[in-house]
Amino acid sequence: MAESPTIPPRRPLTLRDVSEASGVSEMTVSRVLRNRGDVSAATRDKVLEAARELGYVPNKIAGALASSRVNLVAVIIPSLSNMVFPEVLAGVAETLDGTELQPVVGVTNYSPDREEKVLYEMLSWRPSGVIIAGIEHSETARQMMRAAEVPVVEIMDVDGEPVDAVVGISHRRAGRKMAEAILKQGFERIGFLGTQMPLDHRARKRFEGFTETLAKSGHEVLDQEFYSGGSALLKGREMTAALLERSPDIDFLYYSNDLIGAGGLLYCLERGYDIPGQLGLAGFNGVELLQGLPRRLATMDTERHQIGREAARIIVARAKGGGGGERVELEPRISLGDTLRRYKP
């Protein structure tokens, strides 16, 4: 039985195959494929032609082992369902795009255990850097990051002790700032609605900053509601209904994120509340979605895109040598929208 003239290669192609096909040494082929060193135009063409013809794809594993260089940046985030994280990622990807570096994403589902696992897994690929959400990590995780001897950028939150570099906002300050804005507009009977997530440190810090500032002027959070899972918009409605039913004298609702806030806003509008005359509302994050709602919900922009870009910028700078322990604190912008401003300026 004659064999077909073009037998597909059973063994993946190697440099050697390209070397043989082009009559050029492996070393020179390697140089051509990496654009390194001086190679004559003639050999260069021969090599590229042979590689193209064979459909050769270099083996980065071998390359990485030989050169001890891996052009990957580990990006570790809690979730992909919450749009804020993909947004950070987009910023990272944008900045990395002009470079040799590539982002690799790991998701922890807000679990410290999974975070350790994902981190371990990623570090075992010896990435050029780590960008990780949050500043709270298990001691084991911190140990791993320190021991890895690669640049580490903790992002989104600056309230705490970073392992190395940090880029983000102060959620405590954000909470305070919102409290100030609310009080300034004359609201006094304030309710809080948020996620039932003991591990959402950023939400906790905002809440702490918020209540702290209220306390200073003799106010407190009069009622609260928490949720977990499900459609945030729908949960926002349900929680708002429950809270207003229980505490009808509330005059302001502070939501821990924009989606539940949007749900609450839609609910209140349907029920005919006078907003913000009778009832004010505010969310958190500054998500794009808000722009299409009947009213603009007050919120605070958390600059996710910018955070991603800055974090990536630090990794890129470190790859070129130097640096260490950078700290970038961004200032969240408050926007009063149509649900917080009672006194016209």
Place this chain on the structure above:
Amino acid sequence: MAESPTIPPRRPLTLRDVSEASGVSEMTVSRVLRNRGDVSAATRDKVLEAARELGYVPNKIAGALASSRVNLVAVIIPSLSNMVFPEVLAGVAETLDGTELQPVVGVTNYSPDREEKVLYEMLSWRPSGVIIAGIEHSETARQMMRAAEVPVVEIMDVDGEPVDAVVGISHRRAGRKMAEAILKQGFERIGFLGTQMPLDHRARKRFEGFTETLAKSGHEVLDQEFYSGGSALLKGREMTAALLERSPDIDFLYYSNDLIGAGGLLYCLERGYDIPGQLGLAGFNGVELLQGLPRRLATMDTERHQIGREAARIIVARAKGGGGGERVELEPRISLGDTLRRYKP
């Protein structure tokens, strides 16, 4: 100047370090760390203790090169900003979670060029499988996937010729089905609103199926609007306003995705349209957000989570040997919501 007693290791730790620290051969250390073969409880403990103490993280690069096994699955998607892709990813991650395999995400931004680059980059890490959105790819990309000799699962769309396996829905059928449902409810003057994206093959196929079915009963799309970029909810409002202004006699609006549909719905409700008596609406995708709106927008669930799970299941099965060319067509479920059903059943 005396050196500090505990000098942090300048050189990353290797198996050899653990071997020396534990007095066990490298090979046995390797066995312990991978849970392979029989190792006595005593040596096992010695090794684990030494590894833990040193903070050793194995080098997967070397491991992968030696074993020619890489436990990564490349997942290539057009975007992270459109929630449908993170949802697919969640399904993939869920199924892979019980296994040795790990997803690695690449994003193409809907560009065939970038798709080629991302694919090349990922294949050069020799992953155990590829899951890639869409069934339309450049010839070069198809060539690479064929040559890679790894399982490839094209997802989300089954209308076309897959390289290997495919999991998804027929968007052409989805378009037809929606057209049938609309006609059945007595709507006749139909407008279409969608993305201005020549490369969104799935939206195109839906539109083709849609118009095809309309044509069969002597109908056609009377007016259309397209957008690109920006807040989808807001764009949905604007496009709807523009279209209704231009063609006030339209009685149905078919949106190419739920977000713009939601924007349109909010707009129409504010303007006091009688829905669906005077004007019907439908979107596409079945996104969670819809549940919190004042009315439930008619839509079609595209089973993103399920698609991700099935695709991952195929990769896992292949890793155990056998299989090839699997084809899984899912049936999108239509939901009439409050914006499409005129005739009560």
Place this chain on the structure above:
DNA sequence: GTGAAAGCGCTAACAC
């Protein structure tokens, strides 16, 4: 400008 030799850190295969 090009090539030959050595070795990156691990695991497969086999010996004991």
Place this chain on the structure above:
DNA sequence: GTGTTAGCGCTTTCAC
């Protein structure tokens, strides 16, 4: 149960 040897596919280094 444990150790030894060879080598994965590339890049570094140095020689020419």
